[in-house]
Amino acid sequence: MPASPPAFVAVDWNGTVVPFFGLDPYPDALATLGRLRASGVPLVVVSRAHPRTIRDEVARLALDADEVHGVLDKAPVLADLAAARGRGVFVGDTASDQAAARAADVPFVQARLEGGPAFGDAPDFLRWADFETALLAALAAVG
Ligand SMILES: [Mg+2]
Numbered sequence: 712m713p714a715s716p717p718a719f720v721a722v723d724w725n726g727t728v729v730p731f732f733g734l735d736p737y738p739d740a741l742a743t744l745g746r747l748r749a750s751g752v753p754l755v756v757v758s759r760a761h762p763r764t765i766r767d768e769v770a771r772l773a774l775d776a777d778e779v780h781g782v783l784d785k786a787p788v789l790a791d792l793a794a795a796r797g798r799g800v801f802v803g804d805t806a807s808d809q810a811a812a813r814a815a816d817v818p819f820v821q822a823r824l825e826g827g828p829a830f831g832d833a834p835d836f837l838r839w840a841d842f843e844t845a846l847l848a849a850l851a852a853v854g
Pocket residue numbers: 723724725726727803804805
């Protein structure tokens with residue numbers, strides 16, 4: 712972790728932690744997120760889903776999260792998180808995830824676990840084992 716760790720790490724679910732509801736997580740996803748949280752970084756799940764659906768999914772994988780949000784629009788949740796907790800990051804796989812982060816003024820990290828193209832203007836990672844490098848880049852970019 713950097714000298715000043717993120718105030719939170721928020722993650723999208725489908726395409727970021729798992730390929731889709733009900734499927735196995737991406738390799739190293741749970742271990743990486745668990746390690747981060749064990750180091751003291753609050754972990755938040757923000758998914759475009761019914762609240763009960765995403766709560767059940769997080770429980771299914773026994774992921775310890777500080778907050779779980781199932782919403783239609785991620786930007787207001789991200790803005791609330793930033794206001795309440797300070798400078799965190801949002802990790803997601805779609806352009807709309809990046810747009811939500813931008814709208815909330817929260818640094819974005821692109822998950823490219825399916826090997827799709829890089830958006831080009833955000834730190835990215837292809838495997839969860841490489842997440843921390845992208846996280847550090849996102850934090851360095853905002854100073
Ligand atoms: Mg997604």
